[in-house]
Amino acid sequence: MKLSQFNFKLEQDQIAKYPSYVRDDCKMMVLHRKTGEIEHKMFDDLLSYFKPHDLFVFNDTKVFPARLYGNKEKTGATIEVFLLRELNRELRLWDVLVDPARKIRIGNKLYFGEDNSIVAEVIDNTTSRGRTLRFLYDGDHEEFKRSLYALGEAPIPRFVGRGSEPEDMEAFQCIFAKYEGAVTAPTAGMHFSKVTLKRMEIMDIEKAFITLHCGLGNFRQTDVEDLTKHKMESEQMMVSAECCATVNRAVDNGQQILAVGTTVQRALEVCVGPDGHIKEYEGWTNKFIFPPYDFGVATSMLVNFHLPYSVMLMLTAAFGGYDFTMEAYEQALKNDYKFGPFGDALLILD
Numbered sequence: 001m002k003l004s005q006f007n008f009k010l011e012q013d014q015i016a017k018y019p020s021y022v023r024d025d026c027k028m029m030v031l032h033r034k035t036g037e038i039e040h041k042m043f044d045d046l047l048s049y050f051k052p053h054d055l056f057v058f059n060d061t062k063v064f065p066a067r068l069y070g071n072k073e074k075t076g077a078t079i080e081v082f083l084l085r086e087l088n089r090e091l092r093l094w095d096v097l098v099d100p101a102r103k104i105r106i107g108n109k110l111y112f113g114e115d116n117s118i119v120a121e122v123i124d125n126t127t128s129r130g131r132t133l134r135f136l137y138d139g140d141h142e143e144f145k146r147s148l149y150a151l152g153e154a155p156i157p158r159f160v161g162r163g164s165e166p167e168d169m170e171a172f173q174c175i176f177a178k179y180e181g182a183v184t185a186p187t188a189g190m191h192f193s194k195v196t197l198k199r200m201e202i203m204d205i206e207k208a209f210i211t212l213h214c215g216l217g218n219f220r221q222t223d224v225e226d227l228t229k230h231k232m233e234s235e236q237m238m239v240s241a242e243c244c245a246t247v248n249r250a251v252d253n254g255q256q257i258l259a260v261g262t263t264v265q266r267a268l269e270v271c272v273g274p275d276g277h278i279k280e281y282e283g284w285t286n287k288f289i290f291p292p293y294d295f296g297v298a299t300s301m302l303v304n305f306h307l308p309y310s311v312m313l314m315l316t317a318a319f320g321g322y323d324f325t326m327e328a329y330e331q332a333l334k335n336d337y338k339f340g341p342f343g344d345a346l347l348i349l350d
Helices: 043-049 141-150 187-191 194-202 241-252 262-271 311-320 322-334
Strands: 027-032 038-042 055-059 061-063 067-072 078-088 093-099 109-112 118-125 130-136 179-182 206-212 235-239 257-260 281-285 300-304 345-349
Touching: 027 043, 027 322, 038 043, 038 322, 043 194, 043 345, 055 241, 055 262, 078 109, 078 130, 187 300, 206 241, 206 262, 235 262, 241 257, 257 262, 262 281, 262 300, 262 311, 300 311, 311 322, 311 345
Parallel strands: 027 345, 055 206, 055 257, 061 179, 257 300
Antiparallel strands: 027 038, 067 078, 067 109, 078 093, 093 130, 109 118, 118 130, 206 235, 235 281, 300 345
């Protein structure tokens, strides 16, 4: 497969700027892989495709306020700092992206907050925009994190076409988010409301949770035509013994297993064995899935409509079949489906 095969024309007004007022109030296209049928439904219809003891697998990562703005020493120039991950708790070291990067060199200091209450020193260059910052802060770690996050905002992707708003820290988050570490939300999970989860409980549809801290690589466009040469950024993930037991029981019983989002799909494929069972995992992954690919665990997948050239579109096409998926995207464009993290849903079934 080539990068150019994942291009399509998407206008800005086809990207959802805001989530639905009610989380599960959105359109849902349904693809049936075996028959080639395409249905146009609402997300409220999701559970009608599943039976008692079928399993939904969610990603319970939690987004933190990763984007903040500081001022460069002496010049006072405004610098955007995007927090990626904490490297060392005791030394207050963080891996970040800075913009504009050309102005930020090793040894520079950045000041944050109206009273410059937090100061950071650049101690290393990691990529063209990447830097390692050491925050200079007196106080314990929890106090430091609270102060730092108080200065940040929700990391809404720029392509959405608007700035971050205070409500976004709740809106750009799954209601079951638990373990902090993501710089972007696992967006398919954002459709689930308390009402939908309660309906699942009443229907005896089971739940399992993996944790994969979504990185910016999910929203970056691929820039190599030969997809075998694309390198995904590593993301931290954890799959517990409890999750394995639940998933493996569903496999053995022949139940439907729904991967809620591309991050869940990738995590399952990282830890699945040849017998279709998954094993406990704690570490990092840069697994990149594109067509053709044989999936070992999930029998169905729920995703959003993703942007051209995105790795999430490529994984969707690997699961749905390239031609069928791109046909679905053509219909989505013609039928006013909304794209992006706040957009509509796509359910792929056998």
